[in-house]
Amino acid sequence: MFWNLPLIAVVALTIIALATIVFKKNLIKVFLGIVILESAVNLFLISLGYREGGIAPIYTNAPSSAMVLPTPQALTLTSIVIGVATSALLLSFAIIIWKKYGSIDIEMIRRLKE
Amino acid sequence: MIPQFIVENSPALMVIVPLVAAFITPFIGRISSGIRSIWVGGAMAVTSAITLILAFDVYSAGTRLYVFGARAASAAIPPDSGGIPIRIIFEVDPMSALMLVITAISGFAIILYSLSSERSHTGLESYYTLFLLMITGILGMVSTGDIFNFFVFLEILSLASAGLIAYRIDGGVAVEAALKYFVLSTIGALAILVAIGIYYGEYNALNMAMIASRMQFSLLDQVALVLIIAALAMKCGAVPMHFWTPDAYSMAPSSITALLVVASQASLYGLFRIVFSLYSVTLNAVMVGWLIIILGVLSMVVGVTMAIPQKNVKRLMAYHAVSQTGYMLLGVGVGLAVLGNQPLLDAFGYLAMEGGIFHIINHAMYKGLLFLTAGAIFLRVGTYNLNKMGGLGHSMKWTMVFFIIGALAIAGIPPFNGFASKLMIYESVFMFNPVLAVIAMVVSILTLASFVKVFHSIFMGPKLPEFADVKEAPLAMLLGMGILALVVVLFGLFPGIVVENLITPAAHALVDQGAYISTVLGGA
Amino acid sequence: MDLTSTLITGAGSWNPLAWILGIVVAAIIAWLIYSVGEKGYKPGTAQTEPFISGNPEPEKGMVHVRSGNLYWGYLEALKGYYARLVPLHTGDLHDYVLWYLGITALFLVLVVISA
Known part of the structure; x- marks a missing residue:
């Protein structure tokens, strides 16, 4: 039961994130939704890396030669870095739109349509 | 002639050269803008050259495996890894090589064009940095054999594209x-990352060949498949997830729009690669094939009908890009729908796929050309609004010639390249389902009608007083357009030789999952 | 003809070079017909006026048919279709995301059911 807890958290976070992205009108809140979605995916990747009774892949004082492959951690690190770049770019878009349009309400940001 | 070192390491070099050049560009720009132009032009020329060398090598010597961090490709599977290829592997098969050819030609033509078209703009150091990063992303996406690496290059590509769309x-x-x-592509990329996590949790591998060899098509695999198909179909602009396409294509600088077309083709490549090389016969080919066909038909019809009433020339062309993507989805979708049924595949499946894949390269060439002509017109006239233009054929003769070539090619008029690929799609799809072929032809007619309108309103009519002093586009821009126009004409005049040497190997590489797997895993 | 140019299309084949040869032949025939026509005209007479009925020539800007006036009939005939299709392109980011999520969900149901 408990080993499913991270995955339940992933599903809950995903639902919260998607609801935020779809229902919130403020651009910053939508971006927060995207960040939560990223966290959910990162948590998913990290929880995949857990092996019960596994040994962390740190060679100093390792008790045996069989260790857990640290790939999920590496993936998560990469994903976090990409997430930072994504957030930075999104927020800079928000600043420019706030300056030029005078609003960051999504319903106001629709000069391109049809 | 060509040093062996370059040929051997070309998969790494073609990614490293633009990546390093991109980050040096701002420093070079401090010296002078002239030197920066030479630098980025040279970097792109070198990248294109390496890419073409690699593509030529793949077409003549077969699929190329490049293992990062190993002395030789035979070390794809380290002896102490338990039979799992843990290193990042580039696997360049003929399908990837085709995409490399597209990127090399378009990238070089577009940089020539940008050097002239963007000259008067500010912030050029970031423009060229992001441009080269886009090239890096596309080249990496189409050649990697590692699914997480695919995600990384996809994100490099979307970050750079988003920055460039917002550039003006x-x-x-x-x-x-x-x-x-960017919001859509971030959500899509996260969906792909979840799918990658699912593969890793299930098969303990990130290498596509390894995952493919262990593929069982369990419930989790189905979820992963849908997440990836939907995300990549959205990124290549399939209806009804195409809404971002006209927005982004019309607002980006024209040179970037031409490159965005190539970027969407890279997403399309990813879609085909996942469906054919990762899943192949394990999935329900009829169901997934029909889903892709329906996406394709919707894209064709909605794209072209939305294009006809448009007033903004780039928005109109963007809807046509959606419509043309539909042809590729249709052709390859038909090939997928008969996958596993060898007689049908031999009868028309391969042909439909060849038509779809041939259309990818044709589309990248003529649509890039059309967007570049739109940019040249904007440079001289200062508007994209079709209602305000007219009579430009008197002063911009070369641009008009290039526009005619592009417009006839997209409408599928012989002897241009669009006709060759559309003919293959019509005839093979007719054998699969005549209704689909009829829809495809009607869409082609509507495309022609729409471009007749654009041609008439931009170039025809008497010389208007407000455009009395309009000049022809600068030489570098004409050169960039000329390269693409030349490819369009040559592919149209010699379709047989192109199909035989470039397209057929690509289609067969896509279908032959066993070869894709055994290249990495060997006979074992 | 040159075999490298021929495209095998499944049901048949197509050779653009042969097709161009046909175009050239047709162009030569057209030119022959054209060349037996009236050779010249008298400048400064009514022969150079655009309208034989004698109406004055309108301004340059007025002659050009702007793109907004083209295909009016087509758009009018398909009004019902366009009235439904065009409003879907709302420009609202929420709708874009919802379409994407909706298609993902639909595909998920279809693929899982069919497997």
Whole structure:
């Protein structure tokens, strides 16, 4: 039961994130939704890396030669870095739109349509 | 002639050269803008050359495996890894090589064009940096054999594209377009990352060949498949997830729009690669094939009908890009729908796929050409609004010639390349389902009608007084357009030789999953 | 003809070079017909006026048919279709995301059911 807890958290976070992205009108809140979605995916990747009774892949004082492959951690690190770049770019878009349009309400940001 | 070192390491070099050049560009720009132009032009020329060398090598010597961090490709599977290829592997098969050819030709033509078209703009150091990063992303996406690596290059590509779409802020409207593109592509990329996590949790591998060899098509695999198909179909602009396409394509600088077309083709490549090489016969080919066919038909019809009433020339062309993507989805979708049924595959499946894949390269060439002509017109006239243009054929003769070539090619008029690929799609799809072929032809007619309208309203009519002093586009821009126009004409005149040497190997490489797997895993 | 140019299309084949040869032949025939026509005209007479009925020539800007006026009939005939299709392109980011999520969900149901 408990080993499913991270995955339940992933599903809950995903639902919260998607609801935020779809229902919130403020651009910053939508971006927060995207960040939560990223966290959910990162948590998913990290929880995949857990092996019960596994040994962390740190060679100093390792008790045996069989260790857990640290790939999920590496993936998560990469994903976090990409997430930072994504957030930075999104927020800079928000600043420019706030300056030029005078609003960051999504319903106001629709000069391109049809 | 060509040093062996370059040929051997070309998969790494073609990614490293633009990546390193991109980050040096701002420093070079400090010296002078002239030197920067030479630098980025040279970097792109070298990248294109390496890419073409690699593509030629793949077509003549077979699929190329490049293992990062190993002395030789035979070390794909380290002896102490338990039979799992843990290193990052580039696997360049003929399908990847085709995409490399597209990127090399378009990238070089577009950089020539940008050197002249962007000259008067500010912030050029970031423009060229992001441009080269886009090239890096596309080249990496189409050649990697590692699914997480695919995600990384996809994100490099979307970050760079979003930055470039917003590059001309344009009162905030360009930023709005970039915002819409980037929010969608971030959500899509996260969906792909979840799918990658699922594969890793299930098969303990990230290498596509390894996952493919262990593929069982369990419930989790189905979820992963849908997440990836939907995300990549959205990124290549399939209806009804195409809404970002006209926004982004119309607001980006024209040179970038031409490159965005190539970027969407890279997403399309990813879609085909996942469906054919990762899943192949394990999935329900009829169901997934029909889903892709329906996406394709919807894209064709909705794209072209939305294009006809458009007033903005780039928005119109963007809807046509959606429509043409539909042809590729249709052709390859038909090939997928008969996958596993060898007689049908031999009868028309391969042909449909060849038509779809041939259309990818044709589309990248003529659509890039059309967007570049739109940019040249904007440079001289200062508007994209079709209602305000007219009579430009008197002063911009070369641009008009290039526009005619592009417009006839997209409408599928012989002897241009669009006709060759559309003919293959019509005839093979007719054997699969005549209704689909009829729809495809009607869409082609509507495309022609739409471009007749554009041609008439931009170039025809008497010389208007407000455009009395309009000059021809600068030489570098004409050269960039000329390269693409030349490819369009040559592919149209010699379709047989192109199909035989470039397209057929690509289609067969896509279908032959066993070869894709055994290249990495060997006979074992 | 040159075999490298021929495209095998499944049901048949197509050779653009042969097709161009046909175009050239047709162009030569057209030119022959054209060349037996009236050779010249008298400048400065009514022969150079655009309208034989004698109406004055309108301004340059007025002659050009702008793109907004083209295909009016087509758009009018398909009004019902366009009235439904165009409003879907709302420009609202929420709708874009919802379409994407909706298609993902639909595909998920279809693929899982069919497997």
